[in-house]
Amino acid sequence: MVFDHLSFEVKPGELLYLRGKNGSGKSTLLRLIAGFLRAQGGTLKYGDEAWAHGDAALSEALIYAGHDNALKPVLTLRENARELMRLMTGRAVGDVALAEAAEVFALTGLLDQPVRYFSSGQRHRSNLMRFAYLSRPLWLMDEPTVGLDAENRDALAALMRKHLDMGGMIIAATHDPIGVEGAMIDMRDYQPEIELEEEWL
């Protein structure tokens, strides 16, 4: 068991930080909300709707960006973005929208480069770019600031603020502050009790 007795609510326009040391369950909680993992107990609700494990409906409400960058090395950044847009909505992404999204993380010059030539920082920014052109109410961000320089960190903060102002919701697992106001959950408070676990065994 990674955590228990954990309960929280995120309203439109709110940001929730998940804090805690490595292995405390931040990523696990995000993957649980995204529907990749099955919880041993408890419920997850979106509005009045209960979200089941692996429900296709929930995927229309959220964007997830994890540790792996989910980019195909042989395709260019533009092609990668088009494929993701097509995968998530079945529609094509407009060139203007894509150019604007690339602008956010200073990737304009890299749009037509194959991703295999990118540095790890550029790959990470390319992964974060999805938040700028996909339109979904709930953002799940796993360590979004890792490997970002100060400038791009500000760009990320501005993008997040814009999303929150439009009534979006963000749950972000992160070690360091991004500079956007938000509630915080410390995963340490929800670690299962050791004695209890021994009794179970």
Place this chain on the structure above:
Amino acid sequence: MTSAQETSLSGIFFGIVRRDVRLAWSQGGTGTMALSFFLIAVTLFPFGVGPEPQVLARIAPGVIWVVALLACLISLDRLYQADFEDGSLDDLALSPLGLTGVAAAKILAHWVSTVLPLVVVSPILGMLMNLPDGAYGTLLISLLVGTPALSLIGSMGAALTVSVRRGGVLLSLLVLPLYVPTLIFAVGAVDATAGLVDATQPLALLGAASLLALVVGPFVSAQALRLSLE
């Protein structure tokens, strides 16, 4: 905040098919690999067995089918593993199409990109193997009807072994026994035509095997992929 535009499920389905066909034929893809393996491996048989036309004609259907099956197998390894390694599997799982639909699209893409080229070049290899003149049609039909089962059954094995390092051997052990019915009916059909017997019955059974695989393939693949996300 609501998404202003409609989601198009067919757009997603064919988007995945296009994406995978393209990746299979791009650098490091499996399309060229499976096709060259098929051509080279079948070409080795006349050298190994000797050039007697009767012997080659006798073994031609079996050789072409077994090598097609192995060529398909070596490409299956990467069917989901590439997406698993770079994290795209998370995105695929979050597609509004649902994981079963995604698996179906990827299986169709695998068949189109990797197996269909084998079917197209098989008459050339038939010539090389001195396949009897009347059997070309049945060979093509048997490949067209039977090979979808290879992609569908293979997808289940590929999904189950996706998180296993060097899972290729395990994949062969899982998948090859399940290929046996397809192989028997397919080679039976071509042999029947070569022996001037009606091949309708083995072809019908071959089609039945493919349809059965179509019913379970995408669903089982999706369930197995869910396990690998955990």
